[in-house]
Structure formats: structure tokens, C-alpha cells
Amino acid sequence: MRTLETLSGGEWVTSGDWIDVHDPADTRTPVARIPALTAKDVTRAYDHAERGFDVWKRTSPFERARIMTEAARLIRERLADIAADVTAENGKTLAEARGETGKAADFLDYYAGLARQGYGTLLHDVRPDTRTHTQREPIGVILVVSPWNDPLITPARKLAPLLAAGNAAVFKPATETPLSGLHLARALHDAGLPAGVLNVVTGRTATIEDALLDDPRIAGITFTGSNDVGNRIRRRLVDRNVRFQGELGGKxxxxxxxxxxxxxxxxxxxxxxxxxxxxxxxxxxxxxxxxxxxxxxxxxxxxxxxxxxxxxxxxxxxxxxxxxxxxxxxxxxxxxxxxxxxxxxxxxxxxxxxxxxxxxxxxxxxxxxxxxxxxxxxxxxxxxxxxxxxxxxxxxxxxxxxxxxxxxxxxxxxxxxxxxxxxxxxxxxxxxxxxxNTTTTGWDVHLPFGGFRDSGTAYKEQGEEVLRFSTRVKTVAIHFGG
Missing domain, CATH: 3.40.309.10 (Aldehyde Dehydrogenase; Chain A, domain 2)
Incomplete structure (x- = not known):
């Protein structure tokens, strides 16, 4: 059984307690163990993310794109090992796991491309000798909570756009399937992501939930999972100025x-x-x-x-x-x-x-x-x-x-x-x-994704639409006359 570390502040760290990860095809023997972080560890992750955001938001979008493109290359280079772990912890077939791994790299590539694009709009202004434009800026530190069913592609779908826009993240993978998310974090780390921009919190939700959700530095939370949990998070944020993006249930x-x-x-x-x-x-x-x-x-x-x-x-x-x-x-x-x-x-x-x-x-x-x-x-x-x-x-x-x-x-x-x-x-x-005349599944990285009613919130994922969640709009008027 392998013993893994998690990423916090640019370092690979452990804790005093451990969580076993099991293969659902045969639950008798654990395949790995991961650190069970404490509430104090979570607060430190937010400390790192706060400092990482200060660096990353000032990093050239071309440098952000370079790092994300390199991370995509590393994922493809490591595809066999990553897919094997997706199957080991989640149970899906190797064909499904290989497809998921390749698509995770596609998300990084796609948003690396978007990072290079324009970030605002020039607007007409009624005032003479005045030019007005909008510009998009990152919102800050975003908590990413991902599910067990797509343990690699969902974190990639969430992290790629928010990183491309200049945000920092604290990432909580599902306790049952953390190995895939750690592969994604390692690829970004090895590609040169600055310390603190991405911090991975592994642990038992019951132990660290308060520290995860109540930190005052959270600017947004993106969550995929059940309606019960999503609604509980939404109620918890009702009197806070925190954006919530929820991909919830479906029938x-x-x-x-x-x-x-x-x-x-x-x-x-x-x-x-x-x-x-x-x-x-x-x-x-x-x-x-x-x-x-x-x-x-x-x-x-x-x-x-x-x-x-x-x-x-x-x-x-x-x-x-x-x-x-x-x-x-x-x-x-x-x-x-x-x-x-x-x-x-x-x-x-x-x-x-x-x-x-x-x-x-x-x-x-x-x-x-x-x-x-x-x-x-x-x-x-x-x-x-x-x-x-x-x-x-x-x-x-x-x-x-x-x-x-x-x-x-x-x-x-x-x-x-x-x-x-x-x-x-x-x-x-x-x-x-x-x-x-085709399946309800299989949407590509550039196509907006999300549901209506109780299936999710108004913020879409994928495509350019997702940037509405992880950026804010500033309007700037410049008078250049005498």
C-alpha cells in the first residue's frame, strides 16, 4: 500500500493521521493511504492560498498559459499511471479512466489558450475625449470541492478556468477518490505553478468542514455533488458575499x-x-x-x-x-x-x-x-x-x-x-x-455545461461562460482632453 502526501504551500506534506483508499472492485485491501489533515492544516492552506493569489494575479497571463500547457503535457505523458489510479480508487474501466485523463489535459490546454485572449471590452462614452473600457479580474481564493464519480476530470474542469483567470485555490477532493486529484496537483506543481496557488486538502469532511467553509478569505466556492450537501453549503453562505457555483443532481x-x-x-x-x-x-x-x-x-x-x-x-x-x-x-x-x-x-x-x-x-x-x-x-x-x-x-x-x-x-x-x-x-x-439522436452525456470542454432548477446554480461550467464565476468586471473611464 502506497503512502501519499498532499500539496500545501508548494510543499508535499503529511499529517499525524491517515485515511485508507479502497478499490471498489475488491474492498478487502487498501490500495493507498492519504493524510487526514486537521482544521489547523486547512487554515494554513488558506494562508498559503492568500499569499499565492497575491503572486498569481500579477503573473503574466502568458506565463500562466505556459505553466498550464506544460501541466497538460505532463498529464498526457503520465496517462497510463494516472488512469490506473483512477480505476483503482473509483472502479471505472481503464478505457473510461484513460478518456477522463486525456480530457483533464484538454481542459488545461483549452483554458491556457483562453488565458492569452482579451480580457475586456472598449465601450463608447457620451463624454467627449473619454475612452471607457471594462476589464476582468480574478476574484481571489476559491474553494473547489469535487465528487468521487469523476475524480480527475471534475477538478480539472473547475481548476483550469479559475487558474487561467489568476485565482488561487484550496481544493478538497472526495475522501473516497483523492489519488486522481493529487495527480493533477502534481502535474501543475511540476510544471512550475507558484507556491500556494493550489493547495490540496485531504481529510475527513466531518473534521474539517468548518475550517473549509467558514474561512473569511473565501471569495467563491465551486461544488459538484448532492443536492443535500450543496443546499447546506448555500444556506451557510447566505449572509456572506461569497459566490457559489453548484453542479448538483439530475434525473x-x-x-x-x-x-x-x-x-x-x-x-x-x-x-x-x-x-x-x-x-x-x-x-x-x-x-x-x-x-x-x-x-x-x-x-x-x-x-x-x-x-x-x-x-x-x-x-x-x-x-x-x-x-x-x-x-x-x-x-x-x-x-x-x-x-x-x-x-x-x-x-x-x-x-x-x-x-x-x-x-x-x-x-x-x-x-x-x-x-x-x-x-x-x-x-x-x-x-x-x-x-x-x-x-x-x-x-x-x-x-x-x-x-x-x-x-x-x-x-x-x-x-x-x-x-x-x-x-x-x-x-x-x-x-x-x-x-x-445522441446520448445525454459527452459534452466537450468548450461547450457551456450546467443545469436548470435543482440541478445547479446560474453559473455554468466549461467554455467561456465559466469565467463569469471566477472573474469580476471593472469599468474604467479615462479622460484625455484638456
Whole structure:
């Protein structure tokens, strides 16, 4: 078992206590241990970040870009080792882990490019001999809290833009999956990031939560995770001038209309629902099917699900990985039990997978449920696992109504050959991401990302939109006449 250090003030440090990191494919033996920092350690991280921000905000944007580009190169150079750790701590397949590692490097490259671009706008001024412009400035020290499901790409998505804009960060990776974030921090450190600009806090949230969230030097918090935790953070900030960017839950729906290419739609829904064992915020978890094709589509869907191969992420044959932890596995199984109690019918799956060596891991069979209603809990509440609920409706209008009948509003897809329905769906689906004849997942680095309603806050991630969160606008008027 490896013993790792964490980054604070430009140094790799430890603490007196440790946290074990387990492989969800086989939880019997820890794969690594990380420092369990204390509240005092967190305060020191903010001390370092405050000093780091003073340096970084004055650093040339061309130098910032150079460092980020070099960090991207190092991530690609180390891709095999990083992907192996993503799989070891999270459980996802090596193919998924390699894709995540490459995309993390893409985020650094993309925002390195943006760092070189203009940072303001020249405006007309009614006053004679006066030139007025706006300029964007970094807001300060930002707390980054990332989840366990995408332990490398989510920190990269959050850190790259805020670093490009000149901010400093205190970064709290998920306790279950810290290794990936430490790889990202090491690449930035080795690329020459000044001391204190990035500080990584590993530890037990219950022990360090107050120190993490209550430090007066926090200018913004960017968080991805559950609605319960996100709302608790939001309430904690209500009387403070701290920006909050939240990427929260989802209950994403895919609509299959009667004129759809049914085999193609089934393949896309299987990929969208069961990639990473459904542990994606954009995963499809509801399918709304036009009644005339319900039976045929459901048959194709179940066949595609039953063709998945459950196993450890290290096995090249695996197409469905374990869930992230025993606690999460048990939560998903409890949701399945409740769905059956409420009248749902299991078409395939529906239980833990304990076959052979899988008995030592966090495996759940890929599951498709029918006979659900709008009042069934599993139709409305996020499960975040390999569970898909299917429901028949009558026509396009009823399908859109079913999609929008949700407290969430992250992603939705429609499968149709009708151009009219495609455009109408894009206009009428009340969510932040809309797909037509493709999966609800897979948005690229330059495309704005984020949901409506309870799926997130108004600040988007990705693309240039994210800079609205990590920068502030100053207006400057210069009179040059006599």
C-alpha cells in the first residue's frame, strides 16, 4: 500500500493521521493511504492560498498559459499511471479512466489558450475625449470541492478556468477518490505553478468542514455533488458575499418517439445509462417511450443491457464497472427494493452481483424497471447507479410533459427522424443540456455545461461562460482632453 502526501504551500506534506483508499472492485485491501489533515492544516492552506493569489494575479497571463500547457503535457505523458489510479480508487474501466485523463489535459490546454485572449471590452462614452473600457479580474481564493464519480476530470474542469483567470485555490477532493486529484496537483506543481496557488486538502469532511467553509478569505466556492450537501453549503453562505457555483443532481430523461431509429436509440440509451455504472450526473435514468414502439424498444433495450459485461475496471472485457463504495452500492440496492415495493417490475437485473470474485466488490446488476408511474420514487429521485426506468406515453406533447415533470433540469435527449420534433424538443425541454439522436452525456470542454432548477446554480461550467464565476468586471473611464 502506497503512502501519499498532499500539496500545501508548494510543499508535499503529511499529517499525524491517515485515511485508507479502497478499490471498489475488491474492498478487502487498501490500495493507498492519504493524510487526514486537521482544521489547523486547512487554515494554513488558506494562508498559503492568500499569499499565492497575491503572486498569481500579477503573473503574466502568458506565463500562466505556459505553466498550464506544460501541466497538460505532463498529464498526457503520465496517462497510463494516472488512469490506473483512477480505476483503482473509483472502479471505472481503464478505457473510461484513460478518456477522463486525456480530457483533464484538454481542459488545461483549452483554458491556457483562453488565458492569452482579451480580457475586456472598449465601450463608447457620451463624454467627449473619454475612452471607457471594462476589464476582468480574478476574484481571489476559491474553494473547489469535487465528487468521487469523476475524480480527475471534475477538478480539472473547475481548476483550469479559475487558474487561467489568476485565482488561487484550496481544493478538497472526495475522501473516497483523492489519488486522481493529487495527480493533477502534481502535474501543475511540476510544471512550475507558484507556491500556494493550489493547495490540496485531504481529510475527513466531518473534521474539517468548518475550517473549509467558514474561512473569511473565501471569495467563491465551486461544488459538484448532492443536492443535500450543496443546499447546506448555500444556506451557510447566505449572509456572506461569497459566490457559489453548484453542479448538483439530475434525473435525466431520454425520449424515444415512434419514428425513431429504434436500434440506434437503444444503443445510445444503454451507453448513456450504464457508462461508469450510471454514476454520471448526465446519465440517462428515465426513458419515455411513445406507446406504439414501447414493446419493440423495450425488447432492444433489455437485450443491450443483458449484453453488458460486469467486472473490475482492470479487465479489458468489462463494460460495466463496480459502484464506488459499499455504502453507495447499498444505497442503490435500497432504492431498487423500494421501487419493487411501490409496484415496479424488474425486466432485467435488480440485485447485487456477487458472482465469484465480484462478491468482494461493489457490484450491482444493470437494471431496467417497467411499470413505474410519475409517483414512483425511482422515477423522481436520483439513484446514481446502473438503474433505468422505462415508461410509455402517448405522443410528443406527453413525452415533453414527462421530461419536464421533475424538480431537476440537467440533461435530456430525444430520438426522432422529425426535424420539427427535434427543434420543438430543444425549445421545450426545461434543462441545460439537450441532445437529439445522441446520448445525454459527452459534452466537450468548450461547450457551456450546467443545469436548470435543482440541478445547479446560474453559473455554468466549461467554455467561456465559466469565467463569469471566477472573474469580476471593472469599468474604467479615462479622460484625455484638456
Amino acid at each position: 435525466n430523461a431520454s425520449v424515444v418517439l415512434a419514428d425513431a431509429d429504434l436500434p440506434a436509440a437503444a444503443r445510445a440509451v444503454v451507453a448513456a445509462s450504464f457508462g461508469q455504472a450510471g454514476q454520471r450526473c448526465t446519465a440517462t435514468s428515465r426513458v419515455v417511450v411513445d406507446r406504439p414502439v414501447y414493446e419493440e424498444f423495450t425488447r432492444l433495450l433489455v437485450a443491450g443491457v443483458e449484453a453488458l459485461t460486469v467486472g473490475p475496471g482492470t479487465d479489458p472485457a468489462t463494460t460495466l464497472c463496480p459502484l464506488s463504495s459499499p455504502r453507495h452500492r447499498d444505497s442503490v440496492l435500497a432504492d431498487l427494493d423500494r421501487a419493487v415495493e411501490q409496484g415496479a417490475t424488474v425486466l432485467t437485473g435488480g440485485a447485487a452481483d456477487t458472482e465469484g470474485e465480484r462478491a468482494h466488490g461493489c457490484y450491482v446488476q444493470p437494471t431496467v424497471l417497467a411499470d413505474v408511474t410519475p409517483d414512483t420514487a425511482i422515477w423522481r429521485e436520483e439513484v446514481f447507479g446502473p438503474v433505468l426506468a422505462v415508461r410509455a406515453v402517448d405522443g410528443f406533447a406527453a413525452a415533453v410533459e414527462a421530461v419536464n415533470d421533475s424538480g431537476f433540469g440537467l440533461a435530456a435527449a430525444v430520438f426522432t427522424r422529425s426535424l420539427e420534433h427535434a427543434y420543438r424538443f430543444a425549445d421545450e425541454a426545461e434543462c441545460g443540456q439537450v441532445a437529439v
